[in-house]
Amino acid sequence: MAEEKSRGEAKLKKSAPKDVTFKCQMCEKQKPISEMKAVKRFRPVIIVCQDCEKVMQ
């Protein structure tokens, strides 16, 4: 299980070294880091995309 995880991370870094994407914790879509927002009124802080952040306000 651990081996599979590390392989996946290595592949992600190799294929997209500059285009860093995050998975939105609300809609679970992969988005560029520039579109991600940290929602600090949640503990722990959650990272969501712009669209989800609007919905949450």
Ligand SMILES: [Zn+2]
């Ligand atoms: Zn989202």
